[in-house]
Amino acid sequence: MSGRRRTHEREQEFAVAMMDRLEMPADDKILKLSIMFNGDDRPGKIDLGIGVYRNARGETPIFAAVRQAEEKLFAQETTKTYVTPAGDPGFCAAIQSLVFGDDAPDERIRTVQTPGGAGALNILAELANLASPGVTVHVPIPTWINHHAVITEARLGLREYRYLDPRTGQVDFDGMMDQLGNAEPGDIVLLQGCCHNPTGADLGLEQWQAVAALLEARGLLPFVDLAYQGFGDGLEEDAASVRLLAGRLPEMIVAYSCSKNFGIYRERTGAAFVLAPTPALADRAAAQLARLARITYSMPPDHGASLVRIILNDPALRQIWKDELEAMRTGVTALRRELASAFHQITNRSGHEFLTDQKGMFSLIGISADQAVRLREEFAIYIVEDGRINIAGLRGDQVMPFAKAICAV
């Protein structure tokens, strides 16, 4: 037998042992769209797929505050040695205070720096499985597509609860409360703190109060995903949900992303927060989170977290950042108004107010997967097949052409 043939047979043997058993995963519907968009050479193409902010020139700019923080970091940094699995304590303290505010039960909250919001979701899901193997997580219909994958990969149970009322574009609050009212004590409820992805439909403060009361009464644990603080009603307002829950409940876990509100998407910066009934239990949960981080990626990346720490701890830079974020928030709100008005002009009908009522980058525009494909093929407009549009990806001059294309399909 020739050496080459033997090698070939060996390869086959190994393939049968492992690689051959792998299935090709389904495409991620959001990421696939970005790849297709980049490969499309039609002029005037519009990308409303992945959730990134774009300015009037269609660019995703680096915040001026981030640039300045990078200069400071470059001048100050003396080493690239490891951080710890829990990350940079300065970042953790600053981000905890940004999210939980001044009146938080800080003695019961612990923070671990993570690679983006997805890193936080993962170690928190693992933590939940460690504490209650296979516990059921109730997720809204619909929710960010990665939530399902994170929960099932962590071997947790998944049940869905009604969230969006497609007729009104608002939260189906009665339906949600009704279904959560049947959750078993000890179950987990996934909630999005603000700027719900993909619907843009958020709970009002009174509704959050009612949710908190239900969680408390039934012994349910909130698992909050807060990825858009500052893009809805403002930095403080968007954290009100988390603060309200923290003020009332014994336990909570929160996944946080700095990708959007600091514009540092590729720097993979986020945080996992735990709120525990006692300081000792908070320490234990944080130690477990650090252990899970160590197993998964050992240490989080440092660069983005250092920038956030520098910005939040420097009053002048913090103000520059807040102003930039506020300009983005008001820009997206204005685009929502312009889009609603464009639909109104074209159709001469009302019914588009949901766009101005909803918050943050996303809305579901109410078109089918086939219509989304037509938009892509006929108009070079890329939106997620569930009808989600990233309004923050639209330039002012694209509003009318976009609205016309939607009406055409």
Ligand code: LMR
């Ligand atoms: C989105 O929903 O588009 C963003 O959260 C980006 C992502 O990773 O999917």
